[in-house]
Amino acid sequence: MPRLRTPAALALLAGVAVFGLGAGLTANHFEAKGRLEKRAQALTGGDPVTGRAAIEQRPCGGCHQIPGVxxxxxxxxxxxxxxxxxxxxxxxxxxxxxxxxLWLQDPHAIDPQSAMPPMGIGPREARDIAAYLYTLK
Known part of the structure; x- marks a missing residue:
């Protein structure tokens, strides 16, 4: 059986290869993100997804640039x-x-001169926010 080497066949093969590469890169991205989130959870005892939502509910972004928020x-x-x-x-x-x-709960307990105001963040929320911050690249 002869092989097809027409421009259309080669373009189709190239398209399939690019699609496969893209799918593989996407899978790797999500796998790496999952590993990073699990590591952040283990370090902090918090949930990075909940932490990101907590940051969005607070005025953190008025002072900081925060990726993903x-x-x-x-x-x-x-x-x-x-x-x-x-x-x-x-x-x-x-x-x-x-x-x-501790910093998230009361920055002035660590540095009384800090410009960061106390935000009324409790221990659970602080763990979640910390988990999110540790996922940032």
Whole structure:
């Protein structure tokens, strides 16, 4: 049986290959995102999906740029992209889950001079928000 090598056949094969590559990349993206979310949950005891929703309900985005959060384009506080890769929280304490959870609940307990106001965030919500922040790339 002869092989088809017409431009249309080659274009079809190229299309199938591109589709397959795209599907594979998409699957890898979702798998990596799932691993990252599970790691953040293990570190914080929180839920990153709930944390993102909590951030959207609060005025966090008025001061911070926060990837994945609608309207979070503030320029007062630091942008929170790649949060897990930062060394310090608020320039004061090591970036560790328990420190972040405490910071979210009461930043002035860690740094009385911090410009970040207390937001009335409780322990459960702080864990969820921390989980979301640790998923940011």
């Amino acid at each position: 609608r309207g979070a384009s503030g320029k007062v506080g630091p942008p929170l992209a790649a949060f897990a890769q930062r060394t310090y929280i608020g320039g004061r304490v090591n970036n560790a889950p328990e420190n972040l959870i």
